[in-house]
Amino acid sequence: MSHFAPSNWDEPELLDLTGAPVPEYGTGSLADLLPTLVAGQGVPGFTASIPELTPADRNCVFLVDGMGWEQIKAHPDEAPYLNSLLGTSRGGTGRPITAGFPATTATSLASVGTGLPPARHGLPGYTVRNPATGELMNQLRWHPWTPPKPWQPYPTVFQLADKAGVATAQVSSPAFQTTPLTKVALSGGTFLGRMTGEERMDLAGERLAAGDRSLVYTYYSELDGAGHRHGVNSDAWRGQLMYVDRLVQRLAGQLPPRTALYVTADHGMVDIPFDEDSRIDYDEDWELGAGVALLGGEGRARHVYAVPGAEADVLTVWREVLGDRFWIASREEALELGWFGPPGECDERVLGRIGDVVAAAQADAAITASVNEPNESALAGMHGSMTAAEQLVPLLEIRT
Template sequence: MTDGIEWPGATGLGEPAPLDPATAPLPAYGSASLADLLPTLVAGQGVPGFTAAIGELTPADRNCVFLIDGLGWEQIKAHPDEAPFLASLLGTSLGGTGRPLTAGFPSTTATSLASVGTGTVPGAHGLLGYTVRDPATGALMNQLRWKPWTQPRVWQPHPTVFEAAHAAGVHTAQVSSPAFESTPLTQVALSGGTFRGKLAGEDRVDLAAEQLAAGDRSLVYTYYSEVDSKGHRFGIDSDAWRGQVMYVDQLARRLAENLPPRSALYVTADHGMIDIPFDEESRIDFDEDWALRAGVALLGGEGRARHVYAVPGAAADVLAVWRDVLGEQFWVASRDEAIAAGWFGPAGAVEERTYGRIGDVVAAARDDVVVTASEREPRESAMVGMHGSMTPVEQLVPLLEVRS
């Protein structure tokens, strides 16, 4: 049990876990994951085809989701001075009514935003990491930057919850940076209704409140990215990161204080974050480790959640070597083992079109360690703050509620 979420397969997160992939602490798909949030909200608004998977959420006519990139549940708990308003909304033991959700695996932005927007698990929507192999071309596809280009609705054909809500007569809007209005990720994960772009954080939350009041039934999504950016660059133990947490705490309070009647605000995130030391024990460099490179055609994912694509015929050997080299620091699984263990969703969730995007070998960090790639991924390898795996600090995200 972790902050009210029972993680199937978890066998003591503080204990050395066996290498069996089934011992990884699974996201709470179907009851308390990001993929369950919007379906629960629109079910309460009477949108057909959805059920309320998350219990104890009272339906509201007007729902606003404020997603703060990178600000996980554990980070809010650890920084009540920087985030006094958000911390006041935490669980009952801390005087609030909030609860954690699980992000899903991998716990990374592209995956989580697709889970939020489509209401489906990663194995279904197919945005299965920071970079994955495109089975049609054999090339790595960066799903955050959408490079190389591929048709968005071919890559991710599921309709969004916003589209369904809009079709059912709910006033639906996304309020975010103007730069995100026409991106492929927005198209496949967050489209439906109207997009309103604002640069300044205060303008953004004010517009979100206005859009919430624009319909008798409303669904509004707004987003803030700089907590994540500062965490990657400087770490979550930095003044730059703390400053952003203080600022977004004020934004959340401002939005909460301006909710129109019959509204509910839900503050959440796409993942948490962990700082990784710059030493050889904590950062295993794929580009300098001949054993990890042997038999590998492509290295995908990110430091704490790797998709490893083997040359033909080498998958079993690559799996054995990665397990041997990474020992008990990572959960290391074959593609089929990871699917069977439920990493990407419950049984049957992984679709035929997404199956080949998953690595022949999948490695998820358990300890405070990453597999970097200094030559292939110099920018990513230089980051201080990391995320992607299934540990509580990365996986648990807030669901903090304010009602007007």
């Protein structure tokens, strides 16, 4: 089976957990990208888990927030340059890889930067329970404050590459320089803040030429914002995709010799209809709330934390109510099936962050919370689950 065209991304049978299309950790996920690249640069301790990628002296990763593989394919007119990279062309190749579960920004960026799956790095969702306090922690906004190092203790790939003598840099918005998420997931080498996309592309090209071996990461977030606010079928989203297409072409035109540029994303996105059948309001549903102490995650990837002793009952009710639209698994089932990483490889400190029950959307539906999450519940576009539209992200390669 091809790593990049997995057969299980077809529509699965409802209620069948074995039909859930599990992320391809170890062979074709975001967590495998940087380890493969730096292994080719001679950084100790890494192996090329995506062996199809040919080593390069200089590597650049351009991550576009919210730009799924399926969305690129669906918009050839808005993204002609990106679509030209979907196959083998321009000295490189283009194919999908899997984001990891849940397909959400904090989780995916931690997977990219640490080279580890969520069950190891410990950021397994948008909001998760902190076992030490019993509170929900927002891992994107890092609220309430939690000491970053104990929460994610592993070194980043950037830190290890920089220590090995690779000229390493992150080129992103200045607003991200000192955030805890950057500290635990993307730090190492030099952070260079630039406001506009054009400035980031130009500086990334310059930094790639800074050493005989270099690793540069750059990031653009506004496509995701347009998708959340207006949906991926909106004019605003299409306009952002057109802009991203031009940014990629601009960066590709500035690559120094012996460089590989990889364009990827942290997740895709789906539009959720604004009706009661598609948006199940947890705050108005007494059945779903029975026996539940905390509701974490986000609309399409929920962590459900049960009152002690009610775990089995909560699992039963959630399956009865939502099993035709969601994959519903216990924590143990989700780990055994490999949702958060290879089975048997969950760090002890991470176990309590994962819900007693985990719900991942199959249909175009979301579990909202109109009272406790009014802003998130009002979003037009959402992500998080394991459908192809959310889980498959591009790995587009351009080489010089």
